[in-house]
Amino acid sequence: MRFGNFMAPFHPTGQNPTLAIERDLDLIVAMDRLGFHEAWIGEHHSAGFEIIASPEVMIGVAAERTKHIKLGTGVSSLPYHHPLMLADRMVLLDHLTRGRVMLGCGPGQLTSDAHMLGIPADEQRPRMEQCLEAIMRLLRGETVTMHTDGFTLQDARLQLAPYSDPCFDVAVAASFSPTGPRGAGKHGIGMLSIAATARQGMDLLAQHWKTWEEVALEHGHVADRSKWRLVGPMHLAETREQAERDVAYGIAEFSRYFSHILPAGPVQGDTVSQIVANNRESGFAVIGTPDDAVAKIEELIEASDGGFGAFLLFDHDWAPPAAKLRSYELFAQYVIPHFTGHLTPPRASQEWVTASGREFVDRAAHAIGKAIEDHAAEQQAKHSPAAP
Known part of the structure; x- marks a missing residue:
């Protein structure tokens, strides 16, 4: 299993945005040092919390500061882009990073973004599907002519093939609707299950896999669990009590923000104590220890009815910067090696000697x-x- 994060990011208003973005880059550098495999960077244009407008620009900067970690758009809002331009930029990044780039695709989370661009909310998903089809055809080296409400392509082709052979990873976002698994199956790409730890999202994991398999079969592809990435929020500390004290820093502002974004926010309550108590009941986020994180991921493996390829930490600013970094360190030190199998040989050797x-x-x-x-x-x- 691989591990990484999904960085929208979520920075409360009232702080220096330049420093907040710099902390995002510092975190990616730290993840590279700690042995995380992937970082996915979001795209948003309104509401003041999720302040990265171009994941491609962030990837270009982060790639220069890191050595190993793969960097993806998490996700590019396809209805807001011309498919030829986006595909062209991603191929360029693939060459610049020597194959460390990934393309995440979605319809656009914030309807306020779509509003500013004059795109009806109920058109976002159909336009995403049209744009994704065009991008995949371009990445396969086809010459594409398409005329849609969102874009026009006339004898369009890419002048560069991807650096990665045959192409870099492409994944489509999925939450509660069947759009994500249908897109993954149709185009033979991966899937990012954004709301995997929400109760409704967890209940849908097996159903999404079934849809992915069925649609893939219809289009001559094979659904690949190694390309399935599940996303969930965690904040870890040495004790649960410490973790709950840490999130008093920012979880209430996060909850207020999401109450204006989604019909039912992922963390609910008016006060920190209410939010933490409600989260204990819902189990949406792990606010606890590395052992709690291991238990949640094992629960997800069971709910997925066969496993998945990567778990991504849903990045947030619930805790102060130092405590947040410590959470990532604890995850890397204890959770990652539990699932990669790297704990077993040293333990076996120790037991042999002590026995x-x-x-x-x-x-x-x-x-x-x-x-x-x-x-x-x-x-x-x-x-x-x-x-x-």
């Missing part, structure tokens, strides 16, 4: 004693008078 009782200790003591005796004998021989 020996005093055998290896006695061998070491004997070897030390023998070295002392050998040295003494050598010295004695050196200073003894020669035999006549």
